[in-house]
Amino acid sequence: MMQVHLRYFASIREALGCGSESWQTVALTVGALRAELLERGEAYDCLAADKPVRMALNQEMCQPSDALTPGCEVGFFPPVTGG
Amino acid sequence: MFERVSIQTEDFNLAQEIDRLRLSDPRVGAVCSFLGTVRDTRALTGQAQDEVKSMALEHYPGMTEKSIEAMIDAAHQRFDFYQARVIHRVGELAPTDQIVMVAVTSAHRGESFKACEFLMDYLKTQAPFWKKEHTPQGAQWVDARVSDDEAAARWGLPTHRTAV
Numbered sequence: 001m002m003q004v005h006l007r008y009f010a011s012i013r014e015a016l017g018c019g020s021e022s023w024q025t026v027a028l029t030v031g032a033l034r035a036e037l038l039e040r041g042e043a044y045d046c047l048a049a050d051k052p053v054r055m056a057l058n059q060e061m062c063q064p065s066d067a068l069t070p071g072c073e074v075g076f077f078p079p080v081t082g083g
Numbered sequence: 084m085f086e087r088v089s090i091q092t093e094d095f096n097l098a099q100e101i102d103r104l105r106l107s108d109p110r111v112g113a114v115c116s117f118l119g120t121v122r123d124t125r126a127l128t129g130q131a132q133d134e135v136k137s138m139a140l141e142h143y144p145g146m147t148e149k150s151i152e153a154m155i156d157a158a159h160q161r162f163d164f165y166q167a168r169v170i171h172r173v174g175e176l177a178p179t180d181q182i183v184m185v186a187v188t189s190a191h192r193g194e195s196f197k198a199c200e201f202l203m204d205y206l207k208t209q210a211p212f213w214k215k216e217h218t219p220q221g222a223q224w225v226d227a228r229v230s231d232d233e234a235a236a237r238w239g240l241p242t243h244r245t246a247v
Contacts, residue, residue, distance in 0.1 A: 007143065009141060009142075009143055009211065009213060010141055010213035010215070010224055011213075011224045052227075056143070056146055056211070059143070059145050059146035059149055059150075060146070060149070060150075061209065061241070075143060075146065075211070077143070077211060077213070078213065078224065078227070079226075079227030080207075080208065080209065080210060080211050080212055080213065080227065081212065081213050081214045081224075081225045081226070081227050081228075082140070082142070082171060082183070082206060082207065082210050082212025082213070082214070083119055083171075083183050083203060083206050083207040083210075083212070083231075
């Protein structure tokens with residue numbers, strides 16, 4: 001188990017009703033963490049595999065295969081729409 | 084060296100930013116800038132339901148600044164320009180308000196034109212900002228545009244489609 005810090009933004013933050021939380025995970029990668037969160041209940045359907053979710057590891061865009069490290073920050077959010 | 088990136092709720096003055104860039108560096112012979120503003124879609128379509136009453140801009144504090152700093156570094160690897168300045172507003176904005184500015188200085192126009200477009204294409208697809216429009220139907224998150232991904236792909240930038 002390792003502790004990770006989760007950050008949620010935009011429509012995902014609204015669906016979950018929170019912007020950040022600490023989480024104990026058994027996942028080793030960002031993709032596995034996303035799958036693990038899906039098991040937590042209906043609200044987490046916003047992270048389902050068929051949804052266009054983007055992920056950041058320690059505030060850099062990442063891939064599902066990227067490895068988690070203790071205390072890392074993982075952000076989940078929809079495709080960006082700034083500019 | 085001036086501050087390169089600002090994320091702020093306050094408005095900005097593009098002319099003042101350009102003056103600061105050009106007056107501090109006599110090598111500058113060209114300044115290219117882009118200004119993005121809040122569009123009321125009703126004014127385009129004439130349809131009442133398309134009205135944008137206001138817009139809320141959310142971002143990922145920390146990551147936003149880092150990603151734009153990284154994109155300016157990436158631009159310096161590709162183009163021969165002197166300085167770039169990026170200001171992006173967050174919070175509540177109204178139609179016609181300024182959202183974002185990019186200004187780039189170079190010796191000749193070609194490099195600053197290219198760097199400015201590169202920076203905006205990068206920002207549109209990589210920088211963690213999200214727009215929510217307040218319309219007569221309620222508040223709606225703006226969908227990402229495929230054309231923005233295509234513009235970024237021209238420069239060989241990742242579009243993160245594989246991370247679905």
